[in-house]
Amino acid sequence: MNGAPRQEDSTTSTLDAAALLPQLRAWALELGFSQIGVADIDLASAEPGLLAWLEAGFHGEMHYMAAHGLKRARPAELVPGTLRVLTARMDYRPQDSADDWQAIEWRGLRTPLQAQVSLYARGRDYHKVLRARLQQLATRIEAAIGPFGHRVFTDSAPVLEVELAARSGIGWRGKHTLTLHREHGSMFFLGEIYLDLPLPLSEPVTAHCGQCQACLDICPTRAIVAPYRVDARRCISYLTIEQDGPIPLELRAAIGNRIYGCDDCQLICPWNKFAGKSELPDFDARAPLRAPRLLDLWVWDEAEFLRRTEGSAIRRIGHARWRRNIAVALGNALRETGDPAVAQALAEALPQASELLAEHIEWALEQGQPERQAEHAHQGG
Structure with missing residues (x-):
């Protein structure tokens, strides 16, 4: 102490x-x-x-x-x-941030070629x-x-x-x-x-979630396994930030275009219509993270990644996880859009990729195959 x-x-x-x-x-x-x-x-x-x-x-x-x-x-x-x-x-x-910030975030999640970074990390x-x-x-x-x-x-x-x-x-x-x-x-x-000061204790407040379970229902990977209980192994924030190594195959499609964290359970929460703005400019989004495009972030080499993320929480995951996450998001974008520029960018990066990244790139390229697209459509997107 x-x-x-x-x-x-x-x-x-x-x-x-x-x-x-x-x-x-x-x-x-x-x-x-x-x-x-x-x-x-x-x-x-x-x-x-x-x-x-x-x-x-x-x-x-x-x-x-x-x-x-x-x-x-x-x-x-x-x-x-x-x-x-x-x-x-x-x-x-x-x-x-705009008054309709939640709607803007939802639109970003529905834009496959846009990279979605948790609001707190921008x-x-x-x-x-x-x-x-x-x-x-x-x-x-x-x-x-x-x-x-x-x-x-x-x-x-x-x-x-x-x-x-x-x-x-x-x-x-x-x-x-x-x-x-x-x-x-x-x-x-x-x-x-x-x-070590005996300060007077504050009074706790009562809970006001009631019967609402919007956060449980919206979670893309069903990580909130019960009220007040999260299985971090399924949480997109954990998968894209904390977990080293490969992202589980069965969870990759649900990650969508989220490359660092996930805000869904907060975006859907009724109480966040009252979310106040910060008193500090520190949390204003940096230019590269204002509605960034996946393909623009994909071309960052390690030096540019370190330069762009200096003083940012994102730097903590390192360039390898950053690329891994973007590869998954590009695969999901390829399945949704069929954009040949995405397939080309992935294919060009494959020869120089590490074993970990190569496995994710190969998975991503497979998402552009018609049978993969059909399978995803059959599973309900």
Whole structure:
């Protein structure tokens, strides 16, 4: 834990912490956060669900999920000295997005030759943005009260961030397992500061999914296997970002033109009609990722990929996965459009392709064969 724990009696410490909270909220807003909350560190009731999810193998190749065991649900074991978890929400819908942004995203998904990148990944890497601003928030606390123990997290350690967000009043866990807010939907990032300050706890909010299961019904690969339960091995976000190696054959057609992540369960969610715009320009889409064409992205060599994705979350997957994902999307586009330019681009790349990429290119080229198109039509597209 960064900083030295303060040597104060508990009564004074509690009074100081209570007085600090309003100032903390004001600082957070100044730093671009949309909301903060305070969660207790007793997450014992979440442990059975975490264990069941891991035992089912739903974490796939994300071995780090299991490596830390129940430390994920025990903040004081992960960071000794932790008394509270400060949770933070940061909206990421781009500042320049249109009011009908959801309709625009759906049109993109229906345009086979367009590359679809998750909305959150089109601008600056959120890890960098949130981590820096959470640390600035911690620095302001330290300036006000002196050294204190803390550690900042942004999707960077074994933290049950949705559980903590729900317990601290940021929102409730939706059936797609993401955090939902009645006035802001789910288009936001979460970050945390584990700290040794006894801040007053925030009140959790009630859930408002009701009987709706739109997210379950829309999932292209049926990855949401039950309300509040996702099999990551079937999730397009996992397949295009986390998974190394080949994408399962039976899931490739369902990926469509999604080359980095998937937003379908959020796009269909009724609460996201309230999704607010970001206070920061960091999440505005970079020029190459504004309605990009698959064929334009396909020709990026590794040097151009690294240059174009500098400071972006996309860079984390590397050029090999990037090409693998685009090859699948081009195969789906070839099946839908029969565009000879797609077949030519794939065929020209095949001789120099790695074994992994070659297998995906060969699959993609097969999608242009009449029998493949007929088979797909018979299966209902």
